[in-house]
Structure formats: structure tokens, C-alpha cells
Amino acid sequence: MRKHFLSFLFLWVSVLLAPVAFAQDQWAFYKGGKGPGKGKHIVWISGDEEYRSEEALPMLAQILSARYGFDCTVLFAIDPKTGAIDGDCQTNIPGLKSLASADLMVIFTRFRELPDEQMKYIDQYLASGKPVVALRTSTHAFNYKRNKNSPYAKYDFVSSVKGWEGGFGKRVLGETWVDHHGKHGVEGTRGLIDGIAQNAGNPILKGVKDIWCYSDVYTIRKLPADAETLVYGQSTRALDPQSAVNLDKSIIPVAWTRTYANEAGKKARVFATTMGASIDLLNEDLRRLLVNACLWAVNLEAQIPERADVGFISPYNPTMFGFGQSKKGVYPSDFKLK
Numbered sequence: 001m002r003k004h005f006l007s008f009l010f011l012w013v014s015v016l017l018a019p020v021a022f023a024q025d026q027w028a029f030y031k032g033g034k035g036p037g038k039g040k041h042i043v044w045i046s047g048d049e050e051y052r053s054e055e056a057l058p059m060l061a062q063i064l065s066a067r068y069g070f071d072c073t074v075l076f077a078i079d080p081k082t083g084a085i086d087g088d089c090q091t092n093i094p095g096l097k098s099l100a101s102a103d104l105m106v107i108f109t110r111f112r113e114l115p116d117e118q119m120k121y122i123d124q125y126l127a128s129g130k131p132v133v134a135l136r137t138s139t140h141a142f143n144y145k146r147n148k149n150s151p152y153a154k155y156d157f158v159s160s161v162k163g164w165e166g167g168f169g170k171r172v173l174g175e176t177w178v179d180h181h182g183k184h185g186v187e188g189t190r191g192l193i194d195g196i197a198q199n200a201g202n203p204i205l206k207g208v209k210d211i212w213c214y215s216d217v218y219t220i221r222k223l224p225a226d227a228e229t230l231v232y233g234q235s236t237r238a239l240d241p242q243s244a245v246n247l248d249k250s251i252i253p254v255a256w257t258r259t260y261a262n263e264a265g266k267k268a269r270v271f272a273t274t275m276g277a278s279i280d281l282l283n284e285d286l287r288r289l290l291v292n293a294c295l296w297a298v299n300l301e302a303q304i305p306e307r308a309d310v311g312f313i314s315p316y317n318p319t320m321f322g323f324g325q326s327k328k329g330v331y332p333s334d335f336k337l338k
Helices: 002-024 053-068 096-101 116-127 136-140 167-173 278-282 284-297
Strands: 027-030 041-047 071-075 104-109 132-135 188-192 228-236 252-261 267-273
Touching (some): 027 053, 041 053, 053 071, 053 104, 053 278, 096 116, 104 136, 132 136, 167 252, 167 267, 188 252, 252 284
Antiparallel strands (some): 188 228, 228 252, 252 267
16 A cells, blocks of 8 residues: 555656756756856847747857856747647747847747737836847747737737737838748848948947858848948859859848837837848857847947957757748757756
């Protein structure tokens, strides 16, 4: 009898503790070291089916944490059944509550439709007037097909809600999803920086000289009047940094800043780029651009080095973008620093 009781007790305790252990592994956290960002918190929101944001953001977070002092929390699209990272799961990003203590939100999502209980934290963050840094598919970060009556359906990339036409991308970043300007999977992006005299002293461009990406240039119809283009993109004829540019195609903004003013009139710094697939970030100067942008976003532009150290903290072996090609069986705990 005693043996059966102890077995039952062990089973019951295991059941009680299992969800706690599971919850602790739903995101990655990096404690900040020394640096200008000491005492500040960045929340990184990944979740896309194509460009491996789940690989890109932990790498960038490690750099900002170890070298620049920021506490960094990295969130992922999680399969609620297994706890594994799954970019195809469009309806679950645990840990968004951490935005309540964030000084900066970095977002790299695509076509998410989060439950209201999660989405409210993004909405509250934007209402606070705090800054945003956004990568690649964040122009079309949200897509509401399941619950069109949600109070957050206005975030949809094709929203027609008054004041939120074009959703999060247009309202906050300055542009929503339009189309591929470059030939997707065939043409890369050459970043054009030299010759932009008006941006010569912009701190975000410190040390940024040579940007080339595997991902193609996105179409931009028109950025808002307050947007300042930092980098223009020109299509290259092949997925090779030595490839010639395609002179038959116009140049398009691929990185810009603007000021977002919410409904209450609170203003926030915004940096957005249509570059940023995980494999793009093998390019050192693209990493440098993003590190500089994070420092600028939290009003630390005076602390941006002439040439920011953006070396990898742990080995970085990104996979090529594409649907159905993400690594399987990967968990947030796999991104813990050894």
C-alpha cells in the first residue's frame, strides 16, 4: 500500500511540475554584461515561416547582451503540443508579457494571428510610446483570418480600419507588404550607402560600408514624409556578393527611420529594414547596422562606436530561407549559451 501511495505521489508531483519546467523553456534569456545598455531590456519577437527569424534574433541578442550590456529576452513561435520552435505555428508566441518591462521591442514576424491574451502586450507596448526595430517581413507582421472581430485585427497587413490602413506595417513602420521588387530566390540585394551626403553623419551608419544580402529587394510604394532612408537597395543578378547589379531595376529603400505617433500622441523612434533573413546576417555590416539601430532606438546614439564589434558570440550557421526548410526539433533551450 505504501509503495503504491509513493508511486502515485511521485506521478502527481511530476504532473504538477511538468508545466512549470515546460514554461521555463519557452523563450531564451541573456543577462547583459558591461556596456552602454546596462540596465535596459530588449525583447526580441521572432516568428515566421520563411526567413529563419528564430535563428537570426538569438544571434543578435547575444551580441547586444554580451558586448553592449542589454538584458535580452528572445521569444519564439512555439508548437503548444511539443514546446518546439515552429515558425508555421502562427497563433502562439509565449512570453509577450515581458514587453511590460522592455525598453525596446525588436520584431521579425510574418503573418501572425496571435490570441488577444498575447497580442494585448504588443498593443500596450506601442501605447507606451517606446521604440521599435523591425526586420524583413515585419511589414506584414500580422494577418487576421481566424478572428476578424478581434480588437487587434487592425494590425492586419491589409487592414482597412480607419487610421490603421495597411495595419502595423503601414501605421507603425511606414510601409506594408507590397511585392518582391527583386526576383525572389534568384536576385540578392546590394546596399547603397556611399553618396547619400545627407546621411553622412547619421550614427546608425557608423562603420557600415558593405552590405550584401541573399534576400531580394522588397517593393516600397511610398514611405511617409517623416521617414529618412538610410540604405537603398539595388537588385543583384545572382545570389553572389560579387554579382553585378541589375541596372534594369530601380533602387528602393531597404532601411529607414521614422517617428511613430500613437493615438495618444506619444512618439517613438522606429527603425525598419526589409533585409534580415538569417543568412543575410552573415554580412558583418548588416549586423553592424542593426546593432547601431538598437542603440539609436533607446537614445544611446552617442555611445555608438566608430566600428561596432559585431562578432558572433556562439557559432552561427544559418540555413537558407525558404518554406518548409526550417530545422526541426529545436527548442528555446538550444539557444542557451554554453
